[in-house]
Amino acid sequence: MTLRINKLSKTYPNGVKALDNLTLEIQKGMFGLLGPNGAGKSSLMRTLATLQNPDEGTIYFEDIDVLNNPMTLRKTLGYLPQDFGVYPKMSAMDLLDYLATLKGITSRKDRNNLIQQVLEITNLYGVRKQFVDNYSGGMKQRFGIAQLLLNNPKLIIVDEPTAGLDPAERNRFLNVLREIASSNIIIFSTHIVDDIKDLCNDMAIMNGGKILKKSKPSEATKEIENKIWIHNCSREKLEEMEQLHIVLSSKYNEDNSINIRVYANEQPAEYFIKATANLEDVYFIALKNHHQA
Amino acid sequence: MFLTILHFELKYWLKNWSFYIYLSVFFVMALLSMAGAAGAFGEGTASTDHIANSPLSIYNFTKFFNKFLLFLLPAIVGSTIYKDFKSNFNNILFTYPFSKTNYLFAKFLSSFIIVSIITIFVELGLFLGTKIPTANGAQLLPFDALPYLQTYFIFLIPNLLLFGTVVFVTVLISRNIYVGFISVILLWLLSEIVLRIAGIESLTSFLLEPFGNNATQSITRHWTLSEQNTLPLVLQPIVYYNRLVWLFASIIIFTIGYRWFSFSQNLLH
Numbered sequence: 001m002t003l004r005i006n007k008l009s010k011t012y013p014n015g016v017k018a019l020d021n022l023t024l025e026i027q028k029g030m031f032g033l034l035g036p037n038g039a040g041k042s043s044l045m046r047t048l049a050t051l052q053n054p055d056e057g058t059i060y061f062e063d064i065d066v067l068n069n070p071m072t073l074r075k076t077l078g079y080l081p082q083d084f085g086v087y088p089k090m091s092a093m094d095l096l097d098y099l100a101t102l103k104g105i106t107s108r109k110d111r112n113n114l115i116q117q118v119l120e121i122t123n124l125y126g127v128r129k130q131f132v133d134n135y136s137g138g139m140k141q142r143f144g145i146a147q148l149l150l151n152n153p154k155l156i157i158v159d160e161p162t163a164g165l166d167p168a169e170r171n172r173f174l175n176v177l178r179e180i181a182s183s184n185i186i187i188f189s190t191h192i193v194d195d196i197k198d199l200c201n202d203m204a205i206m207n208g209g210k211i212l213k214k215s216k217p218s219e220a221t222k223e224i225e226n227k228i229w230i231h232n233c234s235r236e237k238l239e240e241m242e243q244l245h246i247v248l249s250s251k252y253n254e255d256n257s258i259n260i261r262v263y264a265n266e267q268p269a270e271y272f273i274k275a276t277a278n279l280e281d282v283y284f285i286a287l288k289n290h291h292q293a
Numbered sequence: 294m295f296l297t298i299l300h301f302e303l304k305y306w307l308k309n310w311s312f313y314i315y316l317s318v319f320f321v322m323a324l325l326s327m328a329g330a331a332g333a334f335g336e337g338t339a340s341t342d343h344i345a346n347s348p349l350s351i352y353n354f355t356k357f358f359n360k361f362l363l364f365l366l367p368a369i370v371g372s373t374i375y376k377d378f379k380s381n382f383n384n385i386l387f388t389y390p391f392s393k394t395n396y397l398f399a400k401f402l403s404s405f406i407i408v409s410i411i412t413i414f415v416e417l418g419l420f421l422g423t424k425i426p427t428a429n430g431a432q433l434l435p436f437d438a439l440p441y442l443q444t445y446f447i448f449l450i451p452n453l454l455l456f457g458t459v460v461f462v463t464v465l466i467s468r469n470i471y472v473g474f475i476s477v478i479l480l481w482l483l484s485e486i487v488l489r490i491a492g493i494e495s496l497t498s499f500l501l502e503p504f505g506n507n508a509t510q511s512i513t514r515h516w517t518l519s520e521q522n523t524l525p526l527v528l529q530p531i532v533y534y535n536r537l538v539w540l541f542a543s544i545i546i547f548t549i550g551y552r553w554f555s556f557s558q559n560l561l562h
């Protein structure tokens with residue numbers, strides 16, 4: 001099972017180039033798409049979900065030519081948009097019943113079984129009779145997962161689902177995703193590095209409509225092993241450090257000093273201490289390289 | 294899929310109290326108008342030499358209510374399509390495996406059925422207005438279904454279809470319900486302008502006045518009072534040509550909206 005995205009480009013009417021000759025291949029499993037605001041994640045996902053057309057490029061899912069046969073893809077697609085609402089004053093059960101019919105499940109008995117199943121997976125069974133437009137943010141996102149599961153999709157696209165969730169809800173949500181990952185491709189976008197670390201077996205870092213890096217999270221950190229250095233310096237020194245070294249991140253301590261993380265093949269100076277590389281370093285290196293290029 | 298959406302939208306309206314309010318208001322207004330004209334509320338309320346339920350009188354009543362019915366269109370036809378955008382549900386719905394044809398036709402037809410039902414209650418109100426016990430029998434003709442059917446199928450429904458497609462298409466394109474209201478007013482103004490420029494006795498205005506009234510009244514305008522009280526509605530061929538022109542216009546307007554719309558278009562917010 002493979003999703004092949006080839007040379008995808010999209011420029012919006014206002015001149016913003018949201019996708020820039022983007023090529024990407026995604027295999028079965030949980031795929032994380034990591035990128036800052038405005039990277040083009042949603043543009044890519046909306047295009048994959050057949051909600052908008054690119055200017056150029058092709059998309060193939062297995063043997064479906066997605067851009068020319070959107071309807072074929074939709075039958076096997078589950079999509080959770082970054083930003084969605086539902087009809088007011090309708091319970092989760094009633095909405096799911098309608099949505100399941102729209103996904104082509106005509107038998108009432110099948111529908112009822114399926115709805116019960118997706119409500120249980122998403123922990124919404126207890127609140128199935130409440131209006132979805134009164135749900136909390138986390139419940140609403142889980143409802144979003146419940147609806148996308150209704151056609152037993154092979155390609156699942158979830159766009160920044162953890163944004164705005166509190167830590168408990170975020171965990172609950174990630175657990176739901178883990179549970180549904182089996183024999184399908186799940187593409188998950190986020191700007192939170194931890195989401196990827198906790199969840200994905202493959203990932204890509206995206207910015208400016210391009211894929212900056214694609215690799216498995218574990219391999220990505222392995223590549224920069226022994227190349228991350230930390231140093232605690234004063235605030236005044238920060239600017240100097242940034243000129244001398246590739247500073248990936250800086251965090252203030254309580255005493256107003258700063259911990260900086262630096263990327264370098266060799267120890268940059270004797271006061272630098274070697275640190276364990278993490279995924280966040282990978283992310284910042286990719287973004288840094290992109291900005292310099 | 295067509296039937297699924299149609300059924301869902303019809304159920305939505307049939308469970309919505311506003312449907313029953315619209316329906317009751319039109320029913321009661323029509324009933325009271327007819328009853329009043331038939332002297333049910335005493336001599337003072339009606340001119341006694343007019344037959345209240347003559348074909349021409351029924352036509353005049355429906356002509357009057359037609360204008361008010363237009364303002365239901367944004368609320369019903371417009372909002373049936375608008376609610377998908379307003380709620381942001383379209384971001385989910387438009388990735389579902391149903392076709393644009395099924396979606397648009399089901400949305401339009403369901404809302405138009407609702408409008409047609411409310412319109413039936415105008416005719417029903419007019420009819421029952423003649424049955425008020427206090428009505429003056431001398432101002433009423435025996436019941437005849439034909440004028441009710443003619444006004445419903447030849448005037449009200451085609452007119453609502455025309456204005457309904459205009460509202461549907463403008464809301465579909467603009468994704469804004471107020472543009473739907475404005476389009477009703479603009480088309481109405483346009484009809485007034487056509488009348489002014491072409492003159493009420495011209496062939497152009499017979500054909501191009503969108504309500505079909507001018508073509509009809511070119512005959513009835515010259516009737517004497519006794520003719521007004523007794524004659525059936527004389528619908529000359531020009532009336533049917535007028536209806537055909539605007540039916541065709543409705544189809545073209547719907548087609549424009551249909552061709553323009555796509556599930557995968559740039560959503561400029």
Ligand SMILES: Nc1ncnc2c1ncn2[C@@H]1O[C@H](COP(=O)(O)OP(=O)(O)OP(=O)(O)O)[C@@H](O)[C@H]1O
Binds near residue numbers: 018
């Ligand atoms: N409909 C649109 N019309 C015009 N420009 C758009 C549109 N949608 C997105 N953009 C622009 O395209 C760029 C990429 O946007 P996109 O929403 O794909 O980014 P993103 O990675 O999803 O960001 P975020 O993390 O904020 O959701 C941004 O500069 C954005 O302003």
Ligand SMILES: [Mg+2]
Binds near residue numbers: 043082159160
């Ligand atoms: Mg986004």
